[in-house]
Each structure stands twice: as structure tokens, then as C-alpha cells.
Amino acid sequence: MRHTKLAGPGIALRFTTICAAALSALATLAWQPGAQAANAPDTIRIGVITSLTGPAAQSGEQMKAGVETWLRLHGATVAGKKLEVLYKDDTGPQADVAKRLATELLGRENADIVAGFVFTPNAMAAAAVADKAKKPMVVMNAASSAVTTKSPYITRTSYTIAQSVKPLAEWAYKTGSRRVFSIVSDYAPGLDADAWFGKTFTALGGAVISSVRVPLNTVDYSAYLQRIKDEKPDAIHVFLPNGQPMVSFIKAYKEKGLDKAGIRFLGGEGWADEDVLGMGGDAMLGIYTAGFYAYSRPGADNARFLDAFAQTVGGRFKPNFLSVSSYDAMGLIAGALAKTGGKADGAAFMEAVKGYSAASPRGTVAIDAATRDIVQTIYIRRIDKKDGQYVATEIDRYDAVKDPAK
Missing domain, CATH: 3.40.50.2300 (Response regulator)
Structure with missing residues (x-):
């Protein structure tokens, strides 16, 4: 992936x-x-x-x-x-x-x-x-x-992509989202994420009002984000390659004022990584991600x-x-x-x-x-700032999750 x-x-x-x-x-x-x-x-x-x-x-x-x-x-x-x-x-x-x-x-x-x-x-x-x-x-x-x-x-x-995206869609519906705009990079993992989010969210009663696939080499997301803002969803589901694409997107998300418009951000694995948090800075604050690990998670192990x-x-x-x-x-x-x-x-x-x-x-x-295949807990995390550090705070969890595609 x-x-x-x-x-x-x-x-x-x-x-x-x-x-x-x-x-x-x-x-x-x-x-x-x-x-x-x-x-x-x-x-x-x-x-x-x-x-x-x-x-x-x-x-x-x-x-x-x-x-x-x-x-x-x-x-x-x-x-x-x-x-x-x-x-x-x-x-x-x-x-x-x-x-x-x-x-x-x-x-x-x-x-x-x-x-x-x-x-x-x-x-x-x-x-x-x-x-x-x-x-x-x-x-x-x-x-x-x-x-x-x-x-x-x-x-x-x-x-697997489905293993993390399905709990994210379930959590989004459980916590009030009903109209979601899905935007993913146009390659196999992105298509898997789009399909599983849409399948899960709509089965619960929600609506994916638009589903957009962006070229893998995209560096400027501003036009896409303006369209999202105009369509007024209550949340966006995002799947992009790790690293700089994530940073470029989240900065444009904040610059376009989607957070202030009440459009909450739903991302998958990778959004809680140290490099993304460091490059994204305060633009990362308040977004939600689903995944199996973040370095800031608690526990002796x-x-x-x-x-x-x-x-x-x-x-x-x-x-x-x-x-x-x-x-x-x-x-x-x-x-x-x-x-x-x-x-x-x-x-x-x-x-x-x-x-x-x-x-x-x-x-x-x-x-x-x-x-x-792996069976594990998928955590829903919110990006916060504590003691000057950006951290992924676990706010919900889905235990013993198997790959739903199998």
C-alpha cells in the first residue's frame, strides 16, 4: 500500500x-x-x-x-x-x-x-x-x-485498507455524520478506501454525496476543497499517500476554512505519523483518523x-x-x-x-x-497538542477487527 x-x-x-x-x-x-x-x-x-x-x-x-x-x-x-x-x-x-x-x-x-x-x-x-x-x-x-x-x-x-476504513465509517455515522464527501487518490488503495467507506456508511443510512478521485501526482488541492466547501457536507473522508500529499491537503483544508464551516475531517492510517504532524503543524489539530498505531499511544508495551x-x-x-x-x-x-x-x-x-x-x-x-490475516484493534484518534507536541489521542476503539473483505 x-x-x-x-x-x-x-x-x-x-x-x-x-x-x-x-x-x-x-x-x-x-x-x-x-x-x-x-x-x-x-x-x-x-x-x-x-x-x-x-x-x-x-x-x-x-x-x-x-x-x-x-x-x-x-x-x-x-x-x-x-x-x-x-x-x-x-x-x-x-x-x-x-x-x-x-x-x-x-x-x-x-x-x-x-x-x-x-x-x-x-x-x-x-x-x-x-x-x-x-x-x-x-x-x-x-x-x-x-x-x-x-x-x-x-x-x-x-x-488492510478495509479493516481501518470500515470502523471509521461506522464511527462517523455513530457520532452524527450523515452527508460525507469522499476524496481519494486514484490508485488501488485509494479506490479500496472509497469503496469500503461508501459501502459501510450508506448501509448504516448515511449518504456519500460525492466521490472524487484525484491524480496520484496532485500537489494543489485547492480547487477540490472549494468544491467540497460549496457542497456543504458535514464531513469529508480522505485517503492520500503518506507524507507530503497529506500535508498539502490539510493545509489547504484549513486555508479554505472547511474546519470553521463545520466540515469535520476523517482520515485513515498515516495521519498520526510524526513527520506528517510535524510538517502539518497546527493545521492538523482537531482532525480525526482511524488506525492501529500512533507513537503517542499509552501503555507499558x-x-x-x-x-x-x-x-x-x-x-x-x-x-x-x-x-x-x-x-x-x-x-x-x-x-x-x-x-x-x-x-x-x-x-x-x-x-x-x-x-x-x-x-x-x-x-x-x-x-x-x-x-x-491480522486481527487487531482499530483506534479512532483526534489530533491534539499537549506540552507543545502534536499527539494522536485515542477517543474510541474497535476491538478484534478482522479484514471485512474476507
Whole structure:
């Protein structure tokens, strides 16, 4: 789905003497996903495909930091096996690159598990490779509902668009909204958000008076916001890519006076991230968002995570939902390996995943045995300012939410 520096190490195979026939066999092995090269019996290799350079590098950095924070807190040994993480850079939404990297990881580099994936197209491309190899694949972001249907070897620790948008629509209706204007970026996650908000809100009795899709490269939203103001809804539902598009939109929302006109703002995941809050400033105050994690959420589990995360990144930035889903992915991998006695073969691993449940910085998470997708709490948050800091205050919650698309 949505959302956004350090290239990961490769694995060098050193040989002192090797016959030509053996070298040819190894070259063939490198490009066959299901093939097995020699590997240390006490090591589990986890290949993480993410965006470490390019436009989504910030998301990749969050993902990598979440993995490293889990290792900092829990160590790199599970069931007598050492966990070795291999990072690979897909450079952004590049499905062909992700597929090639998955092929290399599960072939030449003999990874036992493939994980990561900021973007849905990249996850979809890698799914075919993991399925053919019968190797576990743990999705740390890519939020299209369909991802986990592409192979019985896929599970996910992030969320789906429908999973966060449905509670947002329910909350909006419950708290008085009846006429909503929906505006989303014109790409798959935005279309999912528009569809699920509209389906849920209208089923309850509300009306989506207009539904607008804006080009993904839009930088000036003023004309759209003037139209919204003229149509006088009581709320707007917004879904945009993470980062600067959100900031540009919310500033224009305030400049056009939509807040003063009583048109409340309903956003999804990402609007409570530190970078968006920092760039948006006071324009962010009073908006409502739905999501599974904000760094300012209360609780001992999150406090412990924040402390370790700050050590991991040297205090350079706060965690967002990507880092938490990656942190929890490592917890899921460790939990499954503990159940299997360190065996990472696809069938045994996925069977162990189906019963997974654990405490997390975001609250309790579990895996739905039927869909292999995440079950979690979705929080409704209001952006406030406390002690000079912008924070997401939890004002409502929907517990044990499954992906409604499944």
C-alpha cells in the first residue's frame, strides 16, 4: 500500500576449488526458487524486501528499524537457531524488481522466509515466487485485502485498507455524520478506501454525496476543497499517500476554512505519523483518523518499544505503523519457529502461524486461522497538542477487527 536507506548486504559464496560441472549446477540453483543450497543447520535466514532508496525510502527505513528493534529487545536466537536478516532494496513500487529479489533470496541466497513489502504490487509479484518455493512469506505492510489470497504460505502483520476504513465509517455515522464527501487518490488503495467507506456508511443510512478521485501526482488541492466547501457536507473522508500529499491537503483544508464551516475531517492510517504532524503543524489539530498505531499511544508495551526504538535509530525519528507491523512480524516469525522447534518449512510454519496471538505496542494482535490475516484493534484518534507536541489521542476503539473483505 501506501506509504515510504541503506542497502542490505548480499551473500558471497567463496570456493577454493570447484569443478566446472558443479559451478554450472550452482548457477542453475540460483534462479530456481524452490532449490536448496547448502546452509548452516543452526541458522534461519529471513529475506526482507523493502524500499531502502527512492521515493519510499522513509517507509523502508521505518520497516528496517522495526525489525532491528525487535532483535535489540529479544535477541537473534529462537529454538536454538540464529536469525539472520538479509535486506534487499526494491527501490519503490517496482513489481519486477521485487520478484527478482524474491527469486534470488529463495534460490541463490537460500532464505527460509521472505518478508517486507511496502507496496501491494511488489507483494503480489513476490507471492508467486514464495508459492512455487513453498516458503513462508510475511507481509509487513502491503494493505490490499487480496495479498494473502495469492498463496497459502502468506500471512500479514500490518492491516488492510478495509479493516481501518470500515470502523471509521461506522464511527462517523455513530457520532452524527450523515452527508460525507469522499476524496481519494486514484490508485488501488485509494479506490479500496472509497469503496469500503461508501459501502459501510450508506448501509448504516448515511449518504456519500460525492466521490472524487484525484491524480496520484496532485500537489494543489485547492480547487477540490472549494468544491467540497460549496457542497456543504458535514464531513469529508480522505485517503492520500503518506507524507507530503497529506500535508498539502490539510493545509489547504484549513486555508479554505472547511474546519470553521463545520466540515469535520476523517482520515485513515498515516495521519498520526510524526513527520506528517510535524510538517502539518497546527493545521492538523482537531482532525480525526482511524488506525492501529500512533507513537503517542499509552501503555507499558509501547513505552518499552519506544525506548528501544530510540536506541535503534539514535533518536532521529519516532516509529510509525510500518515499524510496529515489522516489529510484530519478527515476533510472529519467532513465535512460529518456537512452535515448530526451529523448522521453517512452509507447511509447518503456516500451521504454527494460525494460532498466533501476542501483546504488541499497538495492543493485542492475532492471526485469523481462516485467512492468515491480522486481527487487531482499530483506534479512532483526534489530533491534539499537549506540552507543545502534536499527539494522536485515542477517543474510541474497535476491538478484534478482522479484514471485512474476507
